[in-house]
Amino acid sequence: MAQTTIPDKSVEKLTRGEGSSDLGVTPGIDRAEKLADLDGTTMRLNGCAASAYAALYADVDVITAYPIRPYTAIMMNLSQFIAEGLLDAEYLHADGEHAQLSAALGAGSCGARAFTGSSGVGITYAFEVYSPAAGARIPIQMAIADRTLDPPGDFGSEHTDALCTRDMGWLMGWAATPQEVFDKHLLGYAIGEDPRLLLPQMICQDGYFVSHISGDVELPSIEQVERFLPPYKLPFALDPKKPVSHGPQIHPEQGPPLQLERARSMETAIDIIREKTKEFSDAFGRSYPPFVEEFMLEDAEVVFVMQGGHSVTCQATVKRLRERGIKAGMARLVWFRPFPTEDLQKALDRAKVVGVVETNLGLGGASYGGILSLDVTTALYHGANRPLVTSFMAGLGGETIPINEFTWMADKMVEAMERGSVEKASHWVGFED
Amino acid sequence: MTQKEVVRQHLPLFEEQGRSASVPDDVGRNLHYLPDMPEEDPYQAGHRTCAGCGPAIQYRWVLKAAGQNTVVAGPTGCMYVANATYMSTPYTVPWAHTQIASGGSFTSGMAAAYESMIRKGKYEGEYPNILVMAGDGSAADIGIGSISGALYRNHDALFICYDNECYANTGIQTSPTTPYGGSTTFTPPGKVIPEGKKLPPKNLAKMMSEGHPNCYVATTTVGYTLDLMNKTRKGLNHRGAAFLHCYTPCQKGWVYQTPMTVELGRRVVESGLFPVWEYDPAERKYEYFIPPEQRPVVDYLAMQGRFGHMHPEHVALMQVAANRNWEDMGADVPKRLRELEDPEAHKHLKEEEYSLPVNRGIGA
Numbered sequence: 001m002a003q004t005t006i007p008d009k010s011v012e013k014l015t016r017g018e019g020s021s022d023l024g025v026t027p028g029i030d031r032a033e034k035l036a037d038l039d040g041t042t043m044r045l046n047g048c049a050a051s052a053y054a055a056l057y058a059d060v061d062v063i064t065a066y067p068i069r070p071y072t073a074i075m076m077n078l079s080q081f082i083a084e085g086l087l088d089a090e091y092l093h094a095d096g097e098h099a100q101l102s103a104a105l106g107a108g109s110c111g112a113r114a115f116t117g118s119s120g121v122g123i124t125y126a127f128e129v130y131s132p133a134a135g136a137r138i139p140i141q142m143a144i145a146d147r148t149l150d151p152p153g154d155f156g157s158e159h160t161d162a163l164c165t166r167d168m169g170w171l172m173g174w175a176a177t178p179q180e181v182f183d184k185h186l187l188g189y190a191i192g193e194d195p196r197l198l199l200p201q202m203i204c205q206d207g208y209f210v211s212h213i214s215g216d217v218e219l220p221s222i223e224q225v226e227r228f229l230p231p232y233k234l235p236f237a238l239d240p241k242k243p244v245s246h247g248p249q250i251h252p253e254q255g256p257p258l259q260l261e262r263a264r265s266m267e268t269a270i271d272i273i274r275e276k277t278k279e280f281s282d283a284f285g286r287s288y289p290p291f292v293e294e295f296m297l298e299d300a301e302v303v304f305v306m307q308g309g310h311s312v313t314c315q316a317t318v319k320r321l322r323e324r325g326i327k328a329g330m331a332r333l334v335w336f337r338p339f340p341t342e343d344l345q346k347a348l349d350r351a352k353v354v355g356v357v358e359t360n361l362g363l364g365g366a367s368y369g370g371i372l373s374l375d376v377t378t379a380l381y382h383g384a385n386r387p388l389v390t391s392f393m394a395g396l397g398g399e400t401i402p403i404n405e406f407t408w409m410a411d412k413m414v415e416a417m418e419r420g421s422v423e424k425a426s427h428w429v430g431f432e433d
Numbered sequence: 434m435t436q437k438e439v440v441r442q443h444l445p446l447f448e449e450q451g452r453s454a455s456v457p458d459d460v461g462r463n464l465h466y467l468p469d470m471p472e473e474d475p476y477q478a479g480h481r482t483c484a485g486c487g488p489a490i491q492y493r494w495v496l497k498a499a500g501q502n503t504v505v506a507g508p509t510g511c512m513y514v515a516n517a518t519y520m521s522t523p524y525t526v527p528w529a530h531t532q533i534a535s536g537g538s539f540t541s542g543m544a545a546a547y548e549s550m551i552r553k554g555k556y557e558g559e560y561p562n563i564l565v566m567a568g569d570g571s572a573a574d575i576g577i578g579s580i581s582g583a584l585y586r587n588h589d590a591l592f593i594c595y596d597n598e599c600y601a602n603t604g605i606q607t608s609p610t611t612p613y614g615g616s617t618t619f620t621p622p623g624k625v626i627p628e629g630k631k632l633p634p635k636n637l638a639k640m641m642s643e644g645h646p647n648c649y650v651a652t653t654t655v656g657y658t659l660d661l662m663n664k665t666r667k668g669l670n671h672r673g674a675a676f677l678h679c680y681t682p683c684q685k686g687w688v689y690q691t692p693m694t695v696e697l698g699r700r701v702v703e704s705g706l707f708p709v710w711e712y713d714p715a716e717r718k719y720e721y722f723i724p725p726e727q728r729p730v731v732d733y734l735a736m737q738g739r740f741g742h743m744h745p746e747h748v749a750l751m752q753v754a755a756n757r758n759w760e761d762m763g764a765d766v767p768k769r770l771r772e773l774e775d776p777e778a779h780k781h782l783k784e785e786e787y788s789l790p791v792n793r794g795i796g797a
C-alpha cells in the first residue's frame with residue numbers, strides 16, 4: 001500500500017516539537033496554559049491527530065488502546081499527550097481489541113468518560129462487546145479509521161469493518177475531513193452522553209484518505225468545549241454509594257419490552273442529534289447538517305449518495321458534470337445509525353436516479369453489491385418520491401475513486417434516466433463497459 | 434494539573450486466635466470457630482444456586498470480607514446465570530455482568546475509571562474494592578488472556594477464580610481445571626476411553642504467580658473459611674493486582690451429597706490434590722499450607738460420582754499426581770501413600786467403602 005509510506009507531516013510536526021502551536025512535546029507546560037495557547041488557532045492535522053486532539057479537549061478519563069493500522073496514530077498521539085502531562089487519563093494497554101472494548105465498557109460503567117478505537121479486523125475482533133455496551137446504555141466513544149477486512153491483508157480503507165456492527169445499537173457516522181473528525185468526536189460525546197439517550201458512538205473516518213492526510217483544523221477554547229460538553233454523570237454508575245446491578249439475566253417474556261426500548265433509543269437519537277448539531281454550531285460557529293449534506297441538489301436529476309472522504313472527489317465531479325449540462329448532485333450521509341430516513345427522503349424528493357457509492361462489501365445481499373444501498377433503497381421506497389436506485393462498488397481495497405470513475409457512474413445514471421429503468425442493482429466500477 | 438490523592442482502604446485481617454483459635458477434632462484436624470464477622474452480607478438472598486453450591490458459599494465469604502465499599506464484576510457462568518436475575522439480584526454492592534472473556538478486561542476498566550475519576554476530582558470517596566469472580570471456564574480458558582493482561586498491568590484489583598472444575602452452567606463440560614479422570618458431558622468414560630478426561634488440570638494459579646511480576650497470588654478452598662476471607666482481604670489490601678484461586682465444589686456437576694461441600698474443600702487439600710499456598714511477589718516466595726492430616730486420594734475421589742468409573746490404574750495415577758504435589762510443597766510423603774502409587778493397591782473406585790456417605794452414581 002502506497003499510503004502507508006506517505007510521511008505523516010502533522011504527526012512529525014507534533015513529535016518534533018517545532019513551533020509554538022504544536023501541542024505534543026513542549027515539556028513542562030501546563031494543560032490549561034497550553035490549551036489557552038491553542039485557543040482560536042488553526043493547525044494542520046490529519047484525521048488521526050484531529051481525533052486525538054478532540055479526546056484531549058474532551059478531557060477523557062480512561063483510554064484503552066491496542067495497536068492496528070491506521071487508527072493507531074490516534075493512540076500514539078494520546079500517549080504522548082499523557083506523557084507530557086497535557087492530559088490526565090488512565091491509558092490502558094489492552095491485550096486485544098475484545099479486551100480493549102471491554103475495558104472501555106468497564107470504565108464507562110463506573111461513570112468515566114472512556115475513549116477507544118480500532119480499525120479493520122480489530123473492529124470485528126471486539127464484536128461481542130458492541131451489543132452489551134449499547135444495551136447497557138454506556139456512552140463510550142470509539143474512533144474508527146477504516147481498513148479492509150481480511151483476506152487478504154490490506155491496509156487500505158473500506159467501510160465494511162465498522163458497517164458490520166451497524167445493527168448493534170451504536171450511533172455511527174463518517175466524517176469527511178479532519179475538521180469534521182475533530183468536531184464529530186465532541187458532538188458524538190454530547191449526543192451520546194445526553195441523559196435522555198445514553199448510547200455509545202462510533203466516530204468513523206476513512207483510513208488514510210482522512211486519517212493520514214492533513215487538513216486545516218480550527219481549535220476552540222477550552223471554555224467553549226466545557227460549555228458544550230460539560231463533565232457528565234452516568235445516572236446508574238457502578239458506585240458503592242448507590243448500588244445497582246448491570247445486565248442480569250432475564251426471562252424470555254422480559255425480552256421484547258427491553259428490545260423495544262433499545263429500538264426506540266434510535267428514534268430518540270434522531271431528535272437529540274438534530275438538537276445537539278444546532279447547539280454545536282451555536283457554540284463553535286461551524287455548521288453541519290444534522291444528517292445529510294446536500295451538494296447541488298436543488299434541481300439535481302442524478303444524485304450520488306455516499307459517506308466519508310470520497311465525497312470530496314465526488315463534489316468536484318458534480319461540478320464538472322454540471323459544466324457538461326448534466327444535472328448532477330450529491331447527498332452525503334453524516335450519520336448512518338440512526339439512519340436518517342426522513343432527511344434522506346426530503347433531500348432526494350426531486351431526484352430521478354440515485355446512485356449509491358458503496359466503498360464497502362456486502363456479500364450476497366439483496367443488491368449483490370454493498371451495504372449502504374440496502375438502507376437507502378428501503379428509505380426511498382417508503383418516500384413520496386421513488387427515484388430509480390442503483391449502486392456502485394468503488395473504492396474497494398483502499399483504492400481512490402478518481403473523477404473518471406464518478407463520471408462513468410453518472411453516465412450510467414443518465415442512461416437509466418433516459419431508459420426509465422436501471423440496468424442492475426449494483427455495478428462493479430472498473431469491471432464493466 | 435492538580436491531582437487529588439487516591440485514598441485506599443485497608444481491611445484488617447480476621448483474628449485466628451481467641452474465639453477463632455484452631456482446635457484439633459477427633460482425627461487431629463484443625464477446626465476454626467468463626468471469629469466475629471461483619472454483620473453485613475453484600476451477597477444476600479435472591480439467588481437461585483443449587484443446594485450445596487460451593488461457589489455460592491465462596492461468594493458470600495468473599496463479599497463479607499470485602500464489605501460494602503466494593504464494586505464487583507461477574508463474567509458469564511453459573512454465578513451470573515444463577516445469581517443475577519432481572520429485578521432480583523442478591524447484591525447490595527454494585528455489580529455488573531461482563532462477557533465471559535472480559536472478566537480481566539472489564540475489571541481493569543473499572544479500576545482505571547476509579548483511579549482516574551478520584552484523581553481528577555470527579556468522584557468523592559475512597560478507592561473502592563474492585564473485584565471480579567470468574568469461573569474456571571472464564572479464568573482458565575476463554576478469558577485467561579484478559580486476566581493475564583489485567584494482572585500484568587497491575588491494576589489495583591482482586592481477580593478471583595471460583596473453580597468448580599467444569600463449565601457447570603452449560604451442563605458440566607470439561608474445562609482446563611477439570612481433573613484427570615473427571616467425567617463431564619464432553620469427557621464421558623466409555624469402552625475406548627475408560628478414564629473419561631485424559632489430561633491433567635492446568636496449573637492456573639502457578640501460571641499467574643510465575644508470569645506476573647508484582648501480583649499477589651493465593652489459592653484456597655471453601656473448606657477454610659477464615660483462610661478464604663483473610664486471603665480476600667490480603668488481595669484487596671495488596672497495592673496492585675492480586676489473584677485468588679478458590680476451589681468450590683459443584684454438587685450438580687460432581688455428584689456428591691449436598692452437605693459435603695465444605696468437607697470436600699478440606700479433603701481435596703488433605704489428599705494433596707489442591708495445594709493451598711500464598712505467593713509474596715516482593716520476596717518471590719511461596720508459603721504452602723501443609724494440612725495436619727494427609728489422606729489417600731481415594732478418600733476424596735470416592736465421595737464423588739464423577740470419578741465412580743475409575744479403574745485401579747486411574748486411581749493410582751491420581752495418587753502419583755498427589756504425591757508429586759506433596760513433594761512440590763516440601764511435605765514428606767508417607768510410605769503408605771507411596772505404596773498407593775501401585776495400581777495393585779486399588780480396587781475399582783465404585784467398590785470402595787468409606788465412613789462418609791458415598792454417592793454411587795456414575796458420571797455427571
